[in-house]
Amino acid sequence: MWFWGVRAAVGWLALIAVQVAWLFIDDGDRGPHVWALAVTVVLAVSHVTVMPWWRYRVHRWETTADAVYTQSGWLRQEWRIAPISRIQTVDSERGPLEQLFGLANVTVTTASAAGPLRVHGLDRSTAQRLVDELTESTQATTGDAT
Amino acid sequence: MSTARDVPETTGITEPPRATGLTEPPRSAGVTEPPDTPGDPAPAGGVATAGDRARPGDAVRWRRLSRRMLVIHPIQEVVRSAPALIGLLFAGSSQGGHGHIWSLVGLAVMLVVGTLRWFTTTYRVTPQYVQVRKGLIRRRVLTVPRDRIRTVDVTSHVMHRLLGLARVEVGTGRSDKKDGGALKLDALYAPEVDRLREELLHRRPAAATAPSPRRDAAAEPTTPRPTDQPDPLPVPGNEPGTEIELAALRPAWIRYGPFTMSGLVTAGVLAGFVSRIASEGNVDLLRIAPVRQVVDRVGHEALWLQVAGAVAALAVFVAVASTFGYVLAFWRFRLTRTSGGTLHVTRGLITTRATTLEERRLRGIEVSEPLLLRASGGARLIAVATGLRVGHGAQRGGSMLLPPAPREEAVTVATRVLGTSGPVTAELVPHGRAALRRRFTRALAVCGAVTAVLLGLWRWAGLPAWTWQAALLVTVAALPVAADRYRSLGHTIVAGHLVTRWGTLVRRRVALDREGIIGWNIRRSFFQRRAGLATLTATTAAGRQGYSVWDVDLGEALHIADRAIPGLLAPFLLRAGQPSDGMDPDPGTDPIVTSPGA
Numbered sequence: 086m087w088f089w090g091v092r093a094a095v096g097w098l099a100l101i102a103v104q105v106a107w108l109f110i111d112d113g114d115r116g117p118h119v120w121a122l123a124v125t126v127v128l129a130v131s132h133v134t135v136m137p138w139w140r141y142r143v144h145r146w147e148t149t150a151d152a153v154y155t156q157s158g159w160l161r162q163e164w165r166i167a168p169i170s171r172i173q174t175v176d177s178e179r180g181p182l183e184q185l186f187g188l189a190n191v192t193v194t195t196a197s198a199a200g201p202l203r204v205h206g207l208d209r210s211t212a213q214r215l216v217d218e219l220t221e222s223t224q225a226t227t228g229d230a231t
Numbered sequence: 232m233s234t235a236r237d238v239p240e241t242t243g244i245t246e247p248p249r250a251t252g253l254t255e256p257p258r259s260a261g262v263t264e265p266p267d268t269p270g271d272p273a274p275a276g277g278v279a280t281a282g283d284r285a286r287p288g289d290a291v292r293w294r295r296l297s298r299r300m301l302v303i304h305p306i307q308e309v310v311r312s313a314p315a316l317i318g319l320l321f322a323g324s325s326q327g328g329h330g331h332i333w334s335l336v337g338l339a340v341m342l343v344v345g346t347l348r349w350f351t352t353t354y355r356v357t358p359q360y361v362q363v364r365k366g367l368i369r370r371r372v373l374t375v376p377r378d379r380i381r382t383v384d385v386t387s388h389v390m391h392r393l394l395g396l397a398r399v400e401v402g403t404g405r406s407d408k409k410d411g412g413a414l415k416l417d418a419l420y421a422p423e424v425d426r427l428r429e430e431l432l433h434r435r436p437a438a439a440t441a442p443s444p445r446r447d448a449a450a451e452p453t454t455p456r457p458t459d460q461p462d463p464l465p466v467p468g469n470e471p472g473t474e475i476e477l478a479a480l481r482p483a484w485i486r487y488g489p490f491t492m493s494g495l496v497t498a499g500v501l502a503g504f505v506s507r508i509a510s511e512g513n514v515d516l517l518r519i520a521p522v523r524q525v526v527d528r529v530g531h532e533a534l535w536l537q538v539a540g541a542v543a544a545l546a547v548f549v550a551v552a553s554t555f556g557y558v559l560a561f562w563r564f565r566l567t568r569t570s571g572g573t574l575h576v577t578r579g580l581i582t583t584r585a586t587t588l589e590e591r592r593l594r595g596i597e598v599s600e601p602l603l604l605r606a607s608g609g610a611r612l613i614a615v616a617t618g619l620r621v622g623h624g625a626q627r628g629g630s631m632l633l634p635p636a637p638r639e640e641a642v643t644v645a646t647r648v649l650g651t652s653g654p655v656t657a658e659l660v661p662h663g664r665a666a667l668r669r670r671f672t673r674a675l676a677v678c679g680a681v682t683a684v685l686l687g688l689w690r691w692a693g694l695p696a697w698t699w700q701a702a703l704l705v706t707v708a709a710l711p712v713a714a715d716r717y718r719s720l721g722h723t724i725v726a727g728h729l730v731t732r733w734g735t736l737v738r739r740r741v742a743l744d745r746e747g748i749i750g751w752n753i754r755r756s757f758f759q760r761r762a763g764l765a766t767l768t769a770t771t772a773a774g775r776q777g778y779s780v781w782d783v784d785l786g787e788a789l790h791i792a793d794r795a796i797p798g799l800l801a802p803f804l805l806r807a808g809q810p811s812d813g814m815d816p817d818p819g820t821d822p823i824v825t826s827p828g829a
Contacts, residue, residue, distance in 0.1 A: 149802045151798070164751075166799060167751075195749045197770035
């Protein structure tokens with residue numbers, strides 16, 4: 086949750102920094118700039134405070150013997166289900182921010198380009214366990230999964 | 232999943248023993264070799280049997296492309312580099328230099344490069360793989376396992392046809408759009424192409440892991456029967472060549488040509504070409520006499536007449552060009568089913584094109600009706616199959632099963648292809664009042680917001696008044712569109728197919744085989760949640776990769792998903808609970824239930 090907050094904050098801070106820089110460089114009429122900056126700050130604060138809570142409440146994932154299920158998003162929510170028998174690859178990845186927080190993402194892809202399932206922000210050991218489990222159960226099934 | 236691999240030649244997994252004895256005739260080799268083509272060197276295939284035993288396939292001789300390509304390749308290269316060569320000529324001459332000499336040098340280089348392509352490209356078909364070796368400086372070996380071959384696409388352009396050649400493209404089921412998924416052979420003799428296609432699609436090895444080259448060799452390829460007499464019944468078994476005609480172009484269908492709008496692209500390309508020539512060559516179009524006369528005469532008319540005239544001229548041009556395009560692309564269109572379990576499409580007036588598609592890769596069918604075509608009672612059919620690209624224009628992607636034709640014909644053909652009429656004729660379940668409301672609110676909200684912004688800009692920022700007036704017109708026009716969009720929405724499950732329909736500019740009705748569905752996405756935006764709606768997407772490896780049932784009631788969405796693939800959703804559904812949060816994970820039965828986050 087903090088991770089999402091920080092990630093959003095970093096993005097917003099970059100935008101605000103650009104606007105501040107512009108404010109100082111541009112010598113002309115500063116009124117619109119100040120207004121835009123104020124709007125940005127308000128949006129940023131509300132986004133950074135609301136979004137992580139919301140996401141945290143929405144995000145869920147689950148695996149059974151037959152299927153993987155994820156639930157993600159906040160304003161636009163998405164539930165995804167894929168049968169284990171149709172799984173093509175299981176990846177786990179960690180970006181720099183994730184490493185800072187000791188987290189990992191797991192991506193489960195199927196033969197369809199439309200439906201990769203992503204589990205965001207698992208702690209590292211859980212992610213490893215999930216990857217191992219899925220790899221094992223995927224190996225047990227046969228067929229070319231299309 | 233990677234089916235086509237680039238193997239550097241040093242590690243080429245099936246590098247042939249090239250220098251070994253080339254004396255044996257090919258009879259003893261593992262695979263039936265088509266008889267040598269007239270232009271090829273003497274039959275020098277078939278390598279030592281020791282290699283045959285070690286790895287079936289190593290023994291197969293590398294074949295070359297048709298020798299006649301020595302003529303075509305250089306011409307192709309020159310045509311491809313013509314803009315550069317012409318540029319070189321102009322650039323050189325304008326500075327008083329030796330432009331013509333340099334362009335001649337460039338021409339010579341291109342001719343040599345084109346010729347070399349024939350010498351550097353070889354291919355072979357082993358019991359397990361199809362391989363192509365190519366490249367002069369960067370040698371590459373493309374290997375496609377034969378059990379992954381899904382389509383064989385044969386094209387021949389004008390020059391190819393004059394010389395009796397055809398280009399072969401072997402399609403694998405690569406879903407990603409990266410280049411290199413397909414294996415191309417440009418080009419072979421037409422009879423050899425037919426043989427190759429039969430071999431690749433109808434006589435596949437029994438199992439890729441345990442090939443039996445002896446048996447392959449024993450079964451000589453049967454010569455295809457005359458295709459003019461369609462057999463009443465598919466002959467069971469492995470005999471290739473028996474074909475049943477599912478559809479053939481009737482000249483009356485050309486009346487749908489003007490409604491395909493493909494001519495719009497032609498018009499755009501032509502306009503771009505003319506403007507580019509004019510600007511690069513510093514040609515003032517007004518100085519050309521006929522153009523000036525027309526412009527002068529039209530210039531005196533009223534503005535609305537000018538606009539109307541331009542629109543009418545464009546419409547006529549597009550209609551004519553579309554009709555020409557239709558005839559060019561679909562002349563002698565035939566859709567046949569061969570007894571080997573493939574669908575075969577041939578078409579084309581000047582450039583002929585033949586696509587062969589394995590029926591077991593077919594996951595469904597799409598009836599698509601672009602607006603104008605729908606208004607004139609026409610429809611076209613597109614195959615939903617793994618390994619066939621869509622989105623590059625269905626005509627080019629080769630997935631067209633029926634060109635624009637009368638709707639009843641499309642339904643008949645779809646019925647024949649699917650073997651059941653339900654998916655294309657069954658009544659669809661409408662999506663209810665909430666979906667209807669959503670269509671209207673979306674249309675009005677977007678257009679209304681744009682109108683309001685433009686109105687504000689006109690009032691305070693001096694934007695011309697016609698902008699918001701035009702936006703208002705669009706808003707009004709959006710209402711019937713919204714109503715039509717709602718009318719298009721529908722879904723059902725019938726005869727083992729999930730059927731969904733949507734769209735107004737292009738109304739598509741997709742019947743997707745339940746077997747082809749490999750997952751579900753249920754998407755709900757903020758406003759959809761408030762309206763109790765959801766968009767259910769069935770993901771698949773075929774066609775567009777995902778087909779959506781738009782704006783359906785959430786409970787209904789879950790119901791569809793559960794009916795289409797029974798059991799998959801069951802662990803996540805709370806049947807007794809409220810449908811709106813029925814998919815909350817049930818902690819009691821699951822091996823893992825964890826919440827994300829730190």
